[in-house]
C-alpha cells in the first residue's frame with residue numbers, strides 16, 4: 001500500500017491540473033490514468049489534435065483558394081495526409097510529454113492502469129498489484145463519445161471523433177450526425193481536405209444553446225464554404241451496405257455517404273470505477289453528482305470535469321480542478337466561480353460567454369444589444385477576413401455586461417477579454433471608454449460596446 005494525501009483518478013485537464021495544484025500547495029499526490037500518456041481526451045484525441053488538423057487544413061485551403069486574390073500564385077499544391085497526421089501526432093506527443101515533465105517537476109507519481117475505488121480512501125490500480133491510500137480522492141475520469149440508441153459505431157464506416165481525427169484518406173461524402181462542436185469542427189476539417197460534408201441536426205439551428213443570431217450567421221457562412229446542413233431532422237438509424245452508409249431521418253429521406261461521423265455528445269466515463277463500493281449513485285445522464293464544493297456523497301471523494309456534467313470543456317475541467325483542490329486544502333476557493341466561455345474553432349470562429357439574447361428574454365431581464373461587424377474593422381479588412389459580427393448584451397439599467405457573442409476570425413482569442421470584463425463585472429461603458437490598439441481586431445469589442453448606446457464610431 002502506498003500512502004498519499006491525494007489520489008486523482010484521470011490525468012485529463014481536470015485530473016492533471018488538480019494534481020499539480022495540490023502538489024504546489026504541499027500535498028503528496030498520485031495521479032492514476034489508464035493511458036500511459038497523460039493529458040486525457042483533450043491532449044490525446046480532443047482539443048489539441050483537432051486544432052492541429054483545423055490549422056493544417058486551414059493553411060491547405062488558404063493555399064488552394066485564398067492566396068490567389070492577393071497575388072500569391074502557388075501551383076502544384078498537393079496534400080500528404082499522412083504527413084499532416086504525423087504532425088498532429090508530434091504535437092500530441094510534445095504536450096503529453098510536457099504533462100509528464102510537469103508531474104516530475106512537482107513530485108507527482110503517475111500510476112498507469114485503470115483506477116478503481118475499493119472502499120473509503122483506497123484506490124486499486126490495474127490488476128490489483130498496486131493499492132494506493134489517501135485522505136482525499138478526486139475522480140476526473142472524463143467522458144467518451146456517445147451514440148444514439150440502436151446505432152453502433154463500428155469505427156470503420158460509422159465513426160466517433162477519435163476515428164475521424166485519424167482517417168487515412170478523405171471520405172468522398174462524410175455524413176455528420178449532430179451540428180454541435182465536434183460536427184462543425186471535424187466537418188470543417190474534412191470539407192477543406194476534399195470531402196463532401198452533410199451535417200444533420202435534430203434541432204432547427206446549429207450549436208443549440210448558442211445565441212441564435214450568432215449561430216444563424218455562422219451557419220450561413222459555413223454553408224458558403226460548402227458544408228451542407230439538414231436541420232430539424234432527427235436521425236433514428238444508420239445502416240451500412242458494403243461501402244454505402246444510409247443515415248435515416250424520422251419522417252424524411254435518408255442521407256447516404258461513404259462514412260458517418262456520430263457527433264451527438266459525450267457520456268461521463270464511470271465504468272469499472274467502483275463507485276458502488278462507496279455507495280455513490282449516478283444522476284441523470286450518468287453524471288457523478290457533486291455539491292458546490294465538488295464533494296460526492298462519499299466523504300473525502302470529490303469529482304471534477306466532464307464526469308460531473310455541465311459544459312464538457314477542458315478549461316471548465318481545469319477551473320473546477322483548481323477550485324476543488326483549494327477547497328480541500330484551504331477550505332475555500334481562491335476566487336469567485338469563473339465565467340466559462342466556449343469557442344468553436346471553425347472559420348470563422350464562434351466564441352461566446354454569458355447569457356444569450358434568448359436567455360435574457362426568457363428571464364425577462366431588460367437589456368441593450370450592441371452589434372459591430374468585422375467588415376467595418378480596419379485589421380479585418382487588411383486580413384481579408386470580412387465575415388463576422390460582435391454582439392455585446394448589457395443590462396438596460398446597470399449597463400453591466402451580461403453576454404458577449406462573437407463570430408469572426410480569431411474570435412476565440414478575442415473572447416478572453418470579454419471573460420475578464422465579465423468576471424470583473426465591467427459595464428459596456430468600461431469597454432467603450434478604454435483605448436484599444438489600432439489596427440487590431442480587438443477594436444470590434446470596443447465598437448460593439450459603443451454600439452450598446454448607439455455610439456459606434458466606425459459604422
Ligand code: FAD
Nearest residue numbers: 010012013014034040041046047115142305306312313314
Ligand atoms: P478527460 O480529458 O476525458 O480525461 C479523463 C482521463 O481519465 C482520461 O485520460 C482517461 O484515460 C482516464 N480514465 C478514465 N477512467 C479511468 C479509470 N477508471 N482509471 C484510470 N484512468 C481513467 N474542449 C475544449 O475546451 N476546447 C476544445 O477545443 C475541445 N475540443 C475537443 C475536440 C474533440 C474531438 C473532443 C472529443 C473533445 C474536445 N473538447 C474540447 C472537450 C475536452 O476534451 C474535455 O472537456 C476535457 O478533456 C475534459 O477533461 P477531463 O479531465 O474531465 O476528462
Ligand code: NAI
Nearest residue numbers: 178179180181182183201202234235263264265266312343
Ligand atoms: P454537442 O453536444 O456539442 O452536439 C451534439 C449535437 O447532436 C446537438 O446539436 C444535438 O442536438 C445533436 N443531436 C442529438 N441527437 C440527434 C439526433 N438523433 N439526430 C440529429 N442530431 C442529434 O456534442 P459533440 O459535438 O459530440 O461534442 C461533445 C462535447 O465535446 C461538446 O459538448 C463540447 O463540450 C466538447 N467539444 C468542445 C469543443 C470546443 O470547445 N471547441 C470541440 C469539440 C468538442
